[in-house]
Amino acid sequence: MIYKIKAMSKKYGKKYVLKNINLEIEKNEKVVIIGPSGSGKSTFLRCLNTLEDVSSGAVYFNDLKLNKHFYKKIQGKIGMVFQSFQLFDNMTVLENITLAPVLNKVMSKEEAKSVARMYLKQIHLKGKEDFYPRDLSGGEKQRVAIIRTLMMNPDVILFDEPTSALDPEMTNEVLMLITEVSKKNITMIIVTHEIDFAKNIATRVLFMDRGRIVEDDCPEKIFNHPKSIRLQQFLNSRN
Numbered sequence: 001m002i003y004k005i006k007a008m009s010k011k012y013g014k015k016y017v018l019k020n021i022n023l024e025i026e027k028n029e030k031v032v033i034i035g036p037s038g039s040g041k042s043t044f045l046r047c048l049n050t051l052e053d054v055s056s057g058a059v060y061f062n063d064l065k066l067n068k069h070f071y072k073k074i075q076g077k078i079g080m081v082f083q084s085f086q087l088f089d090n091m092t093v094l095e096n097i098t099l100a101p102v103l104n105k106v107m108s109k110e111e112a113k114s115v116a117r118m119y120l121k122q123i124h125l126k127g128k129e130d131f132y133p134r135d136l137s138g139g140e141k142q143r144v145a146i147i148r149t150l151m152m153n154p155d156v157i158l159f160d161e162p163t164s165a166l167d168p169e170m171t172n173e174v175l176m177l178i179t180e181v182s183k184k185n186i187t188m189i190i191v192t193h194e195i196d197f198a199k200n201i202a203t204r205v206l207f208m209d210r211g212r213i214v215e216d217d218c219p220e221k222i223f224n225h226p227k228s229i230r231l232q233q234f235l236n237s238r239n
């Protein structure tokens with residue numbers, strides 16, 4: 001088991017954003033999270049990688065009870081891909097990709113550059129090593145951000161709406177890359193509104209509403225046989 005989440009709640013001030021979440025995630029699962037805006041999906045992901053501390057309960061990652069002090073310990077083991085890419089604007093593509101593995105002594109500088117070049121070729125960005133993020137399209141930026149995460153050989157990658165800022169053509173390129181990555185022996189937790197993609201990639205789907213996990217099932221059950229009225233309404237509103 002890679003994650004064990006026990007009676008986890010998160011509040012901001014007096015407002016509960018996540019309420020009593022209990023969940024276990026096994027290695028290599030591809031978990032998709034769907035749910036309305038404000039239901040707590042991003043907050044949930046942030047609690048899984050120490051960007052936020054929980055208010056009560058606990059999150060265990062490989063048996064380590066997480067809190068912000070362990071940021072260094074989990075760095076590289078838990079990758080995160082954001083809607084807004086979060087590349088370093090003052091660094092080239094190659095520098096963005098090679099920074100973390102070199103700093104953390106996962107690879108030598110030369111090795112990192114060579115692995116980065118191999119990945120860039122795979123994602124059709126050969127020749128753009130020295131470009132800055134501002135000279136890339138949104139889809140290219142997101143593909144670079146995904147490669148940057150892969151360079152650390154993470155156990156798990158958390159994706160928070162990786163294609164929400166992209167137009168349809170670029171969305172497809174990025175979804176194809178994520179699908180390719182999903183074939184690796186890697187755990188993935190993906191917040192997305194792309195229902196067809198979710199059906200395709202997920203081994204398990206969580207439906208969140210108002211800070212709770214309302215349904216937790218295989219894609220077939222979630223999308224074809226939703227149990228709760230809330231999930232039925234949510235899916236209808238997306239058709």
Ligand SMILES: Nc1ncnc2c1ncn2[C@@H]1O[C@H](COP(=O)(O)OP(=O)(O)OP(=O)(O)O)[C@@H](O)[C@H]1O
Nearest residue numbers: 012013017035036037038039040041042043044161
């Ligand atoms: N730092 C914060 N301080 C106070 N409230 C916050 C903070 N971050 C999130 N919230 C609130 O927590 C709730 C859940 O937010 P969250 O971003 O997790 O939702 P979400 O499901 O990711 O929504 P979306 O689909 O719009 O991205 C919202 O009501 C939001 O306003």
Ligand SMILES: [Mg+2]
Nearest residue numbers: 041042043160
């Ligand atoms: Mg969000």
